[in-house]
Amino acid sequence: MVTVNHAEDVRHDPRRWWALGALVASMLVLGFDMTILNVALPTLARDLGATTGEQQWMVDSYVVVFAALMLPAGLLGDRFGRRLMLITGLGVFLAGSVVGALAGDVHAVIAARTVMGIGAALVMPLALSVLPSLFGADERTKAVGIISAASALGLPLGPIVGGWLLNHFWWGSVFLINVPMVAIGVAACAFLLPETRDPTSPRVDTLSTVLTATGLGAVIYAIIEAPDRGWGDPLVLGVFAAAAALLAGLVLRERQEARPMLDMTLLGRRGFLFNTLAATLVMFVLSGLMFVLPPYLQAVLGHDALGTGLRLLPMMGGLMIAAKGAQPVVARFGARAVVAVGLVVLAFAALLGSRTTVDSGYGFTALWLSVAGVGFGFSVIPAMDGALAALPADRAGSGSGLLMTLRQVGGAVGIALLGSLLASAFRDRLDVTGLSGEAAHTAGQSVVAAHLVAARAGSARLADSANGAYVHGMGLVLLVSAVAALLAALLAAAFLPGAPAAVRNEPEEEAPVMAGPGGDAGQ
Incomplete structure (x- = not known):
């Protein structure tokens, strides 16, 4: 009431x-x-x-x-x-x-x-x-x-x-x-x-809240620290083990609750599970891209901060166009086909972006960003709709909360994992020959730091190497993103329900609120 x-x-x-x-x-x-x-x-x-x-x-x-x-x-x-x-x-x-x-x-x-x-x-x-x-x-x-x-x-x-x-x-x-x-x-x-x-x-449930926060925090910490310490480092492995124990404890705790805060049984519903998985993987890719693109546009291509913001608009433009067109396309072809094709388009855009070179210029970036935006829109909107539609009326609140939480987790893991891959690839490819140990370490921290060291040392070679190393790392990130999107497309095509979920008669106070194209429930 x-x-x-x-x-x-x-x-x-x-x-x-x-x-x-x-x-x-x-x-x-x-x-x-x-x-x-x-x-x-x-x-x-x-x-x-x-x-x-x-x-x-x-x-x-x-x-x-x-x-x-x-x-x-x-x-x-x-x-x-x-x-x-x-x-x-x-x-x-x-x-x-x-x-x-x-x-x-x-x-x-x-x-x-x-x-x-x-x-x-x-x-x-x-x-x-x-x-x-x-x-x-x-x-x-x-x-x-x-x-x-x-x-x-x-x-x-x-x-x-x-x-x-x-x-x-x-x-x-x-x-x-x-x-x-x-x-x-x-x-x-x-x-x-x-x-x-x-x-x-x-x-x-205070204990469930603590287990969620510490478990997620431990996963992110281990992923971010791994490039510096090594994936086999005892601390990294220990933190991963602790995270697994904390999250397992969360699942066991919630399964014992009569009215759980995080209703895991909803993941047993095929429509909810695979639509949520698709939406989470889309957030994984989107968050990773939004992390790696600004340094490329600023440090490698030389644009200022405002110019960088404006140059990200093609992706948002493609997303907005797809968001407006998603509903009639879904009505014509069905959500499963639209989600799967949207993810394939996203995978193609990421694969295209992975071919970026230091000399590609912004025109090529704008092209694949636009395609990526279209793929994002046509995959995430029907996936969110399908996940919410698969919920029974009496669990709409807990189900939409679980969906939003998993999407945010996908974004956090995307930034941590893809950012760590970028950091490792950049450091391995950067040529620091002739630099002192301290200068070499500083240059390896980021492409911006490498350019600052290059400016102080008057080394055009280091600046060129930093640009090449960053583009190489960004290419690997985009390649992994393409694989993730393609995997999500295959799962969507194989497991999403073929027919639209029945419309539910819901109490007026509990009608679920649908999300905007960019985020969770209007985010």
Whole structure:
């Protein structure tokens, strides 16, 4: 039972659209915070001396915490009040943004991103869960469309806004831009949103939450540390073993719960399992690409931060086009065919991108980025739809939470694994002949660091070697991405249900909210 104070009055109050505006502002911030830091990574590498591994942590600290806390955050809102926890989440996100803007070293930036991930985990599910209290069934589709479009718009806006800020201000401005927007969101939510609760929701399981966060964190740590220490290093192997034990403990714990926070039994449903797997692998590839492309565009091709953001638009353009066209194509050919073909297109784009050379230029990059965007859109939208449609009405909430969590995990692992592959390949291929031990070590940390060492040493040969080594590593990343997309396509073609899932009759309060093309439930 959902308790809403004066629900019918709220649903006819003209201020509900202003309240939706507050939610849109919040989701827009979350949307572009998923990508705004990527374009700043080369600047952070230069100004703070961040290694490739530290750059991975700057991105992944946000994503791992976001994934681990999203489910318990939603349950906290159900139990203690969605407006209260939404405002709390925005406040935490605001605090993390301020810490990031004032940070003076790499570790402070990572800590700030971790705090922001906690806030984002509260905001994402709760911004969506308050919609039924604001809008009746006749208006909710329009409201969901607006909030999803805002969140999707944030993805391409992130690199552009970040690039413009970096061209005019210091790197901390990519954090400071959040402050006014989040402050407006807090004020609007406090004055315009009704308070809603669901006292019957499952309790927040602290042990499961700890097992999720530490298990995922251990996996990511081991993957990021492996290029430096070696995959056979005792610490790396020990952390992998600890991660396996923690995640196994999580599964056992959740299987024993009468009302689990993370409902693993849903993975026994074929439609949900394989659609979720397809969507997770798409996020694996997308996150990896968004990590490796900005240094290529800035360090190798020589574009500034704003130019880099603008040059990522072909992929977002292709994704938006596919998102608009996905529904009629699915209606004509069926979701299984569209998801499989979309993944094949994505695999082709990644394979094409793996042929990039130092002399290819941006035109070739724009071509395969556009194709990749189309593949992303035609694979992830029907996969998300299919996963949600495969859920029974009484488990729509827990199922959509599990879907969102696994997608975030796919993104975090993509950044860690593909970033580590890039770091290893770059270091192995870089020619540091003639450099001192310290200079050689610094140059091997990232392509930006190598260019800084080359500039100080006046060595054009080192700069050329750094460009070649980075393009070689990026090619390997794209090749692995192509294999992952092709594997997902084969699984989709073989195991996705051929017929569309039956439309469910769901209670109005529990109607699942569909995602925008760029992320989870409007992300």
